[in-house]
Amino acid sequence: MTTLFKNIKELIQVRENPIPFVSGKAMRDLPTIKNAFLLIDNGLISDFGNMEDCPKTGFSEVIDTTGKMILPSWCDSHTHIVYAGNREGEFEDRIKGLSYEAIAANGGGILNSAKVLQETSEDVLYQQSRERLEEVIQLGTGAIEIKSGYGLTLDSELKMLRVIKRLKEHYQIPIKATFLGAHAVPEVYKESKGAYLKLLIDDMLPKIAEENLAEYIDVFCETNYFSVADTELILEAGKAFGLKPKIHVNQFTAIGGVQVGVKHHALSVDHLEEMRDEDIEILKNTNTMPVALPGCSYFLGIPYTPARKIIDAGLPLALATDYNPGSAPSGNMNFVVSSACIKMNMTPEEAINAATINGAYAMGLEAKVGSVTKGKQANLILTKVINSYGTIPYAFGSNQIEKVYLRGKTIGV
Template structure:
């Protein structure tokens, strides 16, 4: 692998800038910079320089011909549950037969089904399966990830998942942010004793997570039938004592009270937001909390979609993520999420691309190193096939438009 190289013959270099690219919100979310007929120089895996073809340097190292394809930053997936033991296709059939997410969960399915599977798999096998899923996502253009626990719901199993995430980051060299989601559901044995499990989270899990540096964030599923606002706030208070920043699953099925809590405690993000009213949009607009929409989950569950058009027109910026998980979004391909964002949420292709690149970088606090093409940032890049344009990506849906995914280096076969 060569980590110093030149890419030339680029038809359009997207999201390039001579100065730091801000979080895109409101009308600005539809702006994508384009540098036509361009080149890009990478040195030791870092973007060194770029410009128009007539200014290209005489370069004696490896040269990749983009063949008049477009080059853009690699995607960043800001919400995944990638580390799970096995798939849940039986529940897919239950859903076809008319059972709701809540009904499946009440029967011991859903999250609790994945909990049983995690308990019975070795850490090594869990790592190997998760590695394969991660590398498939990479092949579809994703170069950085957020990964959550939440399929353990016990100290032993939650720590198992978080240790696998840590190992994925260390062995892959990818930028991976880890989120502790022990408050994803309640174990069956604590169904009538919520405080018993919450105390386990606070007094058993959080101290070890902090001691072993296993998580960057704490997430809570603040939703009717899961964690109430009062229970959510209790876990937020404890997590902040261990210097874990907050993310919240909220407003997936109801106006569940998570948004005021997220704003009160300065959460990094609120995720899902399929149910969102004007007051909640206004509150988010006047805060620093980043909204993350998960259109693949809404599609899969036949739920309403996040009202992206109204949010953007109100001045908000938006992130799109996969919500990759075995029950309600079993697809890590952000290309499909981009298509859904455009088709179902009426986002423009430019808005959707910003949502999975620079805005997603801000949502994971990686905006200094990823998310746009700037000198000094990591060379995480996608090179398209010849003839591709930005509008074609959401339009063609499953079209295989990616020629190369570059994560700081290119192989001998690529140049």
């Protein structure tokens, strides 16, 4: 099956030669071809260029995209979309003045979601999660990472990871799984955190590795959650089972999470709302991708990740949704890209780079998705008729997507 898209007003994020990610000043460059064609063969990008060089024959389908643009699908490298129920009650409590931290200290927050998930069957959890996955695919996400971390018992963490595995088997979208057993200390281990760490390291990790249920290991390295020392212990154990670190750091307090991530060659350090100069400094000349989650800052009213400081220091930056029931109940990458421009002073070029090629890198998928490059999967967004690609972040909250494609096939209507 060969599909030709012709008369593309602008083909965005064109990288002739594959690159792992873009950093610093280079994030301002978003290579495009105006008046372009794009050829898809068997679900992969096989050719592209200017319309003057467009092949004349040899395709099964021709799609005329006059006035519309094509870009690689969003790469959402940080989500928690496998969860049960919702936390709308806590949302109202926050509106009435309680803080996220106070709610968590009273047994709400992550522990609230864990209680509901523990009482939810694997099938029901799968149904709830697939609805979220289908929703975000329609919103233009074409590669996604999903974490466990609302189980917090051996059985329930396995239940979450098996649901992620089922999603991988049933959907075309590339999915990466992350084990986040160290998301919160369960109530019963409140006075004996060491015993929970032991359960996580001695019981959960071997079982997860045996069933091949995760690629990455995550820890919520934060005051009142897991210390730097706890984080080191867990990352070491995860690495022994072949899991690469991708960690939650510097969301509310800067306690050395970035440093521990860099020390353990984390693929990414995520959140970064509270960044000291030394946290930026230590990321220089590493392969660790900083990841910002503006949907969380928006929803909780906490600071936005200092994108300008990070990029102006020559570092790369990726953008992700953090889709979860407590701090970011939205998987809309279009909103994330808009927020990055509006609230973090990123240019449209920087935001699109951060949400495509850099997001792909932050989940180890840079060879498969994230740019228009020959041989990559044809996971694409076809826009409506728009003025420029800047319309995508500019017209926040309005839908600029006409169709999405996974491996060259239209998904939905």
